[in-house]
Amino acid sequence: xxxxxxxxxxxxxxxxxxxxxxxxxxxxxxxxxxxxxxxxxxxxxxxxxxxxxxxxxxxxxxxxxxxxxxxxxxxxxxxxxxxxxxxxxxxxxxxxxxxxxxxxxxxxxxxxxxxxxxxxxxxxxxxxxxxxxxxxxxxxxxxxxxxxxxxxxxxxxxxxxxxxxxxxxxxxxxxxxxxxxxxxxxxxxxxxxxxxxxxxxxxxxxxxxxxxxxxxxxxxxxxxxxxxxxxxxxxxxxxxxxxxxxxxxxxxxxxxxxxxxxxxxxxxxxxxxxxxxxxxxxx
Amino acid sequence: xxxxxxxxxxxxxxxxxxxxxxxxxxxxxxxxxxxxxxxxxxxxxxxxxxxxxxxxxxxxxxxxxxxxxxxxxxxxxxxxxxxxxxxxxxxxxxxxxxxxxxxxxxxxxxxxxxxxxxxxxxxxxxxxxxxxxxxxxxxxxxxxxxxxxxxxxxxxxxxxxxxxxxxxxxxxxxxxxxxxxxxxxxxxxxxxxxxxxxxxxxxxxxxxxxxxxxxxxxxxxxxxxxxxxxxxxxxxxxxxxxxxxxxxxxxxxxxxxxxxxxxxxxxxxxxxxxxxxxxxxxxxxxxxxxxxxxxxxxxxxxxxxxxxxxxxxxxxxxxxx
Numbered sequence: 367x368x369x370x371x372x373x374x375x376x377x378x379x380x381x382x383x384x385x386x387x388x389x390x391x392x393x394x395x396x397x398x399x400x401x402x403x404x405x406x407x408x409x410x411x412x413x414x415x416x417x418x419x420x421x422x423x424x425x426x427x428x429x430x431x432x433x434x435x436x437x438x439x440x441x442x443x444x445x446x447x448x449x450x451x452x453x454x455x456x457x458x459x460x461x462x463x464x465x466x467x468x469x470x471x472x473x474x475x476x477x478x479x480x481x482x483x484x485x486x487x488x489x490x491x492x493x494x495x496x497x498x499x500x501x502x503x504x505x506x507x508x509x510x511x512x513x514x515x516x517x518x519x520x521x522x523x524x525x526x527x528x529x530x531x532x533x534x535x536x537x538x539x540x541x542x543x544x545x546x547x548x549x550x551x552x553x554x555x556x557x558x559x560x561x562x563x564x565x566x567x568x569x570x571x572x573x574x575x576x577x578x579x580x581x582x583x584x585x586x587x588x589x590x591x592x593x594x595x596x597x598x599x600x601x602x603x604x605x606x607x608x609x610x611x612x613x614x615x616x617x618x619x620x621x622x623x624x625x626x627x628x629x630x631x632x633x634x635x636x637x638x639x640x641x642x643x644x645x646x647x648x649x
Numbered sequence: 650x651x652x653x654x655x656x657x658x659x660x661x662x663x664x665x666x667x668x669x670x671x672x673x674x675x676x677x678x679x680x681x682x683x684x685x686x687x688x689x690x691x692x693x694x695x696x697x698x699x700x701x702x703x704x705x706x707x708x709x710x711x712x713x714x715x716x717x718x719x720x721x722x723x724x725x726x727x728x729x730x731x732x733x734x735x736x737x738x739x740x741x742x743x744x745x746x747x748x749x750x751x752x753x754x755x756x757x758x759x760x761x762x763x764x765x766x767x768x769x770x771x772x773x774x775x776x777x778x779x780x781x782x783x784x785x786x787x788x789x790x791x792x793x794x795x796x797x798x799x800x801x802x803x804x805x806x807x808x809x810x811x812x813x814x815x816x817x818x819x820x821x822x823x824x825x826x827x828x829x830x831x832x833x834x835x836x837x838x839x840x841x842x843x844x845x846x847x848x849x850x851x852x853x854x855x856x857x858x859x860x861x862x863x864x865x866x867x868x869x870x871x872x873x874x875x876x877x878x879x880x881x882x883x884x885x886x887x888x889x890x891x892x893x894x895x896x897x898x899x900x901x902x903x904x905x906x907x908x909x910x911x912x913x914x915x916x917x918x919x920x921x922x923x924x925x926x927x928x929x930x931x932x933x934x935x936x937x938x939x940x941x942x943x944x945x946x947x948x949x950x951x952x953x954x955x956x957x958x959x960x961x962x963x964x965x966x967x968x969x970x
Contacts, residue, residue: 480946480950481671482907482942482946484909484912485926486942488911489926489942493676502681585799588801588912612813626794633793
């Protein structure tokens with residue numbers, strides 16, 4: 367409940383980030399070099415007007431942290447949604463049709479799961495970032511959309527496996543046999559009988575996929591291969607913190623706590639959903 | 650057994666071939682623009698560009714390019730075996746440096762693995778012995794926090810606390826074991842813990858679940874009924890059965906981590922494989938990124954093959970699936 371409340375609050379803050387920035391009077395990319403950097407060019411710590419202090423360029427860290435929630439939530443939700451869409455569609459097809467199609471799809475998912483994902487993500491990001499045209503004739507350019515696509519590519523196989531296995535066991539269950547016996551069409555069986563029963567595993571796993579995607583985006587951005595610095599993101603702020611943490615603890619603590627709390631909250635919600643929807647797993 | 654090994658071996662070869670194809674597509678075909686420009690590093694001279702075209706056979710069509718890529722890999726090139734080419738940015742051959750850097754990464758990963766098993770197994774076992782006890786609940790919550798903690802943040806916090814604030818440990822960098830074993834350990838202890846805390850949490854969860862399953866089995870009741878001490882039942886009967894699935898997992902995790910320690914290596918400035926990939930990516934030194942991605946993925950496939958064979962040996966049911 368606390369976790370759900372935190373996520374709701376964070377979402378409201380993220381959507382209302384421009385309002386918060388207006389209220390405080392500091393934009394996310396406004397520089398306060400004269401007031402918030404000392405004579406050595408080092409940032410000053412938290413104060414009443416700068417709640418979380420300033421970052422290395424003299425920008426308001428509080429406003430940037432709030433804006434950073436936008437990137438994390440957006441990447442988490444959109445990348446997960448794409449992965450779920452691919453995983454569920456292919457899983458349903460493989461589970462219902464079986465045969466060669468199933469073998470091919472399962473093998474592809476095995477291969478993707480066998481790849482060290484961070485390494486491949488770095489590879490794709492760097493291959494697509496060497497020229498400004500990006501990848502696939504300019505449809506994949508460095509930045510937000512590349513990060514989302516990379517995460518989705520490596521996230522669908524786990525969902526595919528779950529959906530495929532569940533569909534296969536459902537297909538042979540008594541109530542599907544019964545529907546078939548009373549003459550229900552295959553299409554109706556798929557949408558009326560099987561799909562509703564897939565809902566709970568898909569929901570539970572999606573909830574657990576979101577925090578993974580958020581962490582993954584933060585990792586890529588921290589390494590300098592994700593979201594560019596002009597867009598405030600928690601990974602980017604922590605990247606800067608890794609240079610300055612000996613003199614400016616706030617740079618490391620605030621974005622890090624927000625990132626940890628968000629991921630933890632999603633994990634708690636996912637665990638809670640699993641216990642609620644699948645009582646057998648709650649031991 | 651031999652049929653099972655053969656089947657797994659053929660599958661591993663197929664996976665390795667597919668991986669070469671995927672890496673080829675990612676690095677040669679997918680990006681727009683002239684491939685020679687990408688491999689040649691930042692601001693290449695026309696001579697270097699011509700050399701890249703010649704080395705990689707870029708004037709042939711895509712299929713021939715792929716076959717040449719495979720040929721270099723399998724048969725080696727002028728820089729050694731496997732043929733991974735040449736970094737046009739630094740002017741150094743890749744293969745010799747690969748082995749050197751792999752040693753540092755291996756020290757990090759193996760040390761971390763020992764540590765997370767030492768932390769994770771006892772916590773999992775004690776939690777399973779008294780489920781829903783205070784210890785069990787506390788370890789579950791702590792575990793969830795560590796699973797949710799961003800690795801780089803944990804690393805930075807450790808550095809801030811033990812190096813910058815308390816001054817108990819040296820900061821970043823690496824000292825070879827043969828130079829000074831004490832300094833080696835001092836430099837490795839924070840990277841090991843950063844790696845191990847996350848995995849200890851995951852492994853404690855798995856061991857706990859496996860133990861709970863095993864403790865419900867009939868043969869555990871039999872062992873208790875014949876009057877064995879609880880301690881012996883746990884260590885000789887329950888733990889032995891619970892740990893077999895973990896072996897497979899361990900092999901796969903170690904394999905994946907050989908390429909997954911990018912973040913820890915970059916925070917603690919360890920010149921291993923991960924840091925190299927990152928340097929390659931940030932300096933547009935594509936041959937380096939390509940080589941490490943390819944070799945680590947092949948290593949992961951090999952390790953998972955070994956793990957499956959070990960598993961089939963320990964648990965005969967697997968062979969006949």
